[in-house]
Amino acid sequence: MNIMTIIGMLLTSLGALFLLLGAIGIVRMPDMYTRMQAGTKATTLGAMSFILGIGFMEPAWLIKTILIVVFIALSNPISSHALARAAHRSGIFPLSRENIDLYKKDNQEDKS
Amino acid sequence: MIYYIASIAVMLIGLYAVLVKKNLIKIVIGLSLMDAGTHLLLVAIGFIKGGTAPIFSEPGLTADAMVDPVPQALVLTAIVIGLAVTAVALALVIRIYAQHKTLDIRKISSLKW
């Protein structure tokens, strides 16, 4: 067992842990935005480290897996941003006591 | 065997939607569910226990231990045709909605006699 395999195993374990945390967060969190924060941030890191770990375990696939990681890092935040924006537009508001909603203020400033 | 039961169940659910539902988009959803059940049934027939995918990607793979590729090629064709059918059906639905302002098939009565 060489060093690459050990790094790959560590990375895949880390990725699996983050994916599990994301799943728990989706069940546990109270409202839409906090749930989405668990379901996108944690799973982005989890999937990235999982795929990179597989690339370390099979060194022939390393370049392709790095490309996939770059693609995930580009695409996943954009999709979660679009999702959050669509939720805000369709009238779902954060469930918090202080009711800080900066995005609404930004939108009103944009329109005026 | 459990694959057959599940795929027949999905096909029957789609058929139920086509027979009973009144909404046109629901009927198209039923058609696509029937498609999905048929695909699963065909691929499950070609499966072989302990087989590998029908790709000679590494040396040492023999033809004996491979699943049947013919149903997979058929299903590959069927999925693409299913997409074409769905697109045309939904275009018809959009046209009907523009004409009648409803999706309920009980209210679309200009072609009945």
Added chain:
Amino acid sequence: MILLQWTLTPELLYQAGTGILLFLLVVAAIFSVVQKDLLMAIVGTSLVSLILSVLFLLLHAPDVALTEAAIGVALTTAIFLIALRKTGRYEE
């Protein structure tokens, strides 16, 4: 006594996973048929396609799995959603 003899072999895990996936497939199909909100029904059909793609991978059909993932999950859902935007959302 027979129950105690079962061990957690990979074969058993594989079969249990297949059974759970098939059950979820049927449940998602029923969900997409009985749901009154058509947006949720379309999400149900997308879920059916996603589970179907995983099942194709388990049945050693990677070509079909890739086709189903590209066409069934992405494009069919997109066409349904576009059509839903041009018509009404709720089923009367």
Added chain:
Amino acid sequence: MKKLLAAFLLGFIGYYLYTAFAGVPFGENKMEVGKDYLETTVPKTGAVNTVTSIVVNYRGFDTLGEVTVLFLAATGLGAILFGMKGKPEDKHREPSSILTTGAKALFPIIVLLGAYIFIHGHLTPGGGFQGGTIIATGVLILILGIKSFHANHALLSVMESLAGITFVVAGILGLAFGKNFLENILPLGTPGQVLSAGIIPIIYIAVGFKVGAELAGVLDTLMSTTRGEE
């Protein structure tokens, strides 16, 4: 009443389907046709992926018909939605700047992935249909992300016609060399290399461009349709 009748009919059909498939053993035998294809695919066609060699080589005529069906579907969709083109009146339509930038950044990568999939169709899973669909998905991201984007239908139709002509010419060349329609005329090469398997990569690249252009045209036609209530 109708539901009861439907349930009765479903039980009937389900019972007969079940009895029809109860005799088919699951996961055991293989058809003779499949066995023959598996044994002869590498020496005869040079393709490593058996599904690709069946779709393009053994049943290439079938694929030509399938591509024709897709073309007819795209044309028919345009004919059905004729005269309904207009400006969408949704007020929430405008995409944010993050989405616009992201769409512009992601589109080349998605096209690269699609091209990779249909160029390597005879080596790895995938092929023309999958790659073309992925390219159409990239066009969908452009349509959603950029406000004033409209697909160039003239360019799409030129691309699609050229791809179709390539497919048919590759078939007729087989006739010109004294063989059958769509029979292989190029050298087979080493199995496992990118440049191998005769005319399979050429046909699959043509199919990829054709499917991508058709589905992008379908998506653009559907997106630029009005809601219909004026």
